[in-house]
Amino acid sequence: xxxxxxxxxxxxxxxxxxxxxxxxxxxxxxxxxxxxxxxxxxxxxxxxxxxxxxxxxxxxxxxxxxxxxxxxxxxxxxxxxxxxxxxxxxxxxxxxxxxxxxxxxxxxxxxxxxxxxxxxxxxxxxxxxxxxxxxxxxxxxxxxxxxxxxxxxxxxxxxxxxxxxxxxxxxxxxxxxxxxxxxxxxxxxxxxxxxxxxxxxxxxxxxxxxxxxxxxxxxxxxxxxxxxxxxxxxxxxxxxxxxxxxxxxxxxxxxxxxxxxxxxxxxxxxxxxxxxxxxxxxxxxxxxxxxxxxxxxxxxxxxxxxxxxxxxxxxxxxxxxxxxxxxxxxxxxxxxxxxxxxxxxxxxxxxxxxxxxxxxxxxxxxxxxxxxxxxxxxxxxxxxxxxxxxxxxxxxxxxxxxxxxxxxxxxxxxxxxxxxxxxxxxxxxxxxxxxxxxxxxxxxxxxxxxxxxxxxxxxxxxxxxxxxxxxxxxxxxxxxxxxxxxxxxxxxxxxxxxxxxxxxxxxxxxxxxxxxxxxxxxxxxxxxxxxxxxxx
Numbered sequence: 001x002x003x004x005x006x007x008x009x010x011x012x013x014x015x016x017x018x019x020x021x022x023x024x025x026x027x028x029x030x031x032x033x034x035x036x037x038x039x040x041x042x043x044x045x046x047x048x049x050x051x052x053x054x055x056x057x058x059x060x061x062x063x064x065x066x067x068x069x070x071x072x073x074x075x076x077x078x079x080x081x082x083x084x085x086x087x088x089x090x091x092x093x094x095x096x097x098x099x100x101x102x103x104x105x106x107x108x109x110x111x112x113x114x115x116x117x118x119x120x121x122x123x124x125x126x127x128x129x130x131x132x133x134x135x136x137x138x139x140x141x142x143x144x145x146x147x148x149x150x151x152x153x154x155x156x157x158x159x160x161x162x163x164x165x166x167x168x169x170x171x172x173x174x175x176x177x178x179x180x181x182x183x184x185x186x187x188x189x190x191x192x193x194x195x196x197x198x199x200x201x202x203x204x205x206x207x208x209x210x211x212x213x214x215x216x217x218x219x220x221x222x223x224x225x226x227x228x229x230x231x232x233x234x235x236x237x238x239x240x241x242x243x244x245x246x247x248x249x250x251x252x253x254x255x256x257x258x259x260x261x262x263x264x265x266x267x268x269x270x271x272x273x274x275x276x277x278x279x280x281x282x283x284x285x286x287x288x289x290x291x292x293x294x295x296x297x298x299x300x301x302x303x304x305x306x307x308x309x310x311x312x313x314x315x316x317x318x319x320x321x322x323x324x325x326x327x328x329x330x331x332x333x334x335x336x337x338x339x340x341x342x343x344x345x346x347x348x349x350x351x352x353x354x355x356x357x358x359x360x361x362x363x364x365x366x367x368x369x370x371x372x373x374x375x376x377x378x379x380x381x382x383x384x385x386x387x388x389x390x391x392x393x394x395x396x397x398x399x400x401x402x403x404x405x406x407x408x409x410x411x412x413x414x415x416x417x418x419x420x421x422x423x424x425x426x427x428x429x430x431x432x433x434x435x436x437x438x439x440x441x442x443x444x445x446x447x448x449x450x451x452x453x454x455x456x457x458x459x460x461x462x463x464x465x466x467x468x469x470x471x472x473x474x475x476x477x478x479x480x481x482x483x484x485x486x487x488x489x490x491x492x493x494x495x496x497x498x499x500x501x502x503x504x505x506x507x508x509x510x511x512x513x514x515x516x517x518x519x520x521x522x523x524x525x526x527x528x529x530x531x532x533x534x535x536x
């Protein structure tokens with residue numbers, strides 16, 4: 001599961017069981033043996049590098065190599081210690097003081113220094129495609145073990161960037177002495193593990209950092225990892241993963257194949273947990289289509305979608321969405337859902353009346369409405385995987401009941417996205433996954449404003465105002481108003497509050513996880529020989 005790919009998003013590919021046979025030495029360290037295991041076997045997607053600032057995507061298990069500066073509180077979303085032990089804001093939101101205690105060491109043996117933070121941020125500003133998230137950092141200075149960060153303006157989403165591995169720490173000495181190409185695979189970010197070996201497209205070997213210390217309150221063990229070696233594998237298919245986790249070839253799947261969700265959930269040897277970031281699946285409608293230029297037609301389509309019908313096509317793990325900022329996201333407010341339900345929820349009779357008012361009736365008795373000799377026909381651009389296709393079929397059946405002939409096309413998600421950018425669509429399935437709202441609000445209805453946004457300048461001004469609001473509750477209220485404003489465009493339809501799952505062998509005790517994707521091995525139970533499986 002990729003950490004910061006917007007279409008979520010975010011999807012895994014893994015390994016041939018043949019590659020697994022090379023892991024471990026004697027039978028006692030083989031993952032499927034009765035003696036337990038000393039090497040944890042994890043499935044993940046291939047990696048782009050170990051310098052997080054140069055990578056455009058950062059997959060689940062890469063986070064074992066690079067801690068963020070802060071972590072996220074499970075309940076409030078507020079920052080909590082991780083690499084840094086404390087972060088203090090000034091009242092005006094323009095000064096941020098971050099503390100880096102002594103006693104933390106990179107895998108190279110070098111101690112973490114406050115200067116490393118400054119060097120890492122400056123490196124990110126130079127090479128990261130996400131540098132805009134902290135471009136408002138005007139200057140930084142060291143005071144003892146503190147870094148004092150001065151901002152040109154307060155931006156509410158800046159802090160969240162430092163709760164992501166995309167803005168972790170790399171030793172200043174490495175940044176000063178190594179080239180960009182050398183850093184991509186040769187850097188040593190601060191984290192519980194370091195990369196010992198990498199075989200492109202096949203596997204990575206991680207080993208525990210003997211100088212590691214964390215300040216994260218989510219784990220009891222603040223020091224060196226109990227599991228000393230991890231093998232991360234990169235290729236395979238859904239059947240391989242599902243069989244492998246059940247027979248002991250894999251210890252952890254970063255992403256549960258949805259076609260095997262029930263089978264794995266019902267297996268007492270497997271622990272399955274919710275692990276997805278806040279991900280909204282939604283539909284945008286193209287106002288440049290002459291049919292959809294009529295607001296009544298768009299409103300009829302919105303009110304004609306019966307989310308209760310989704311359960312006939314989708315697994316129950318895909319709950320319907322009624323807001324654009326969904327429940328796992330920062331600044332979520334149920335008031336946005338209430339607004340949507342009050343104005344845009346399913347109402348078949350009203351949808352019919354709106355189409356009648358717009359002049360669409362079935363004059364030839366073929367079951368589909370027409371007007372001036374033109375059939376009311378539209379195309380739904382679906383992604384080629386689940387749940388997009390199933391949701392499209394559900395909506396197609398709703399539209400047929402209304403007398404709208406809706407065809408479905410399927411293609412890879414990037415092509416759907418590009419068609420929206422180019423304006424070549426009627427209705428298109430899109431998704432955005434991120435646990436902080438501004439990255440989302442910057443994109444809703446703005447891939448192609450001519451097609452989906454009657455007033456982009458007003459939306460952008462509202463978003464800028466909310467982004468500059470220091471008080472969290474006041475900012476949440478503004479974000480709710482932005483959602484209402486976007487809903488009133490009648491071009492965007494929230495559909496699914498989409499989840500995702502990971503799993504591991506239940507015999508591995510002590511894994512700490514969060515519903516938004518956190519995965520921590522600090523408290524895993526091992527015996528005196530370092531075995532983590534079948535430990536009493």
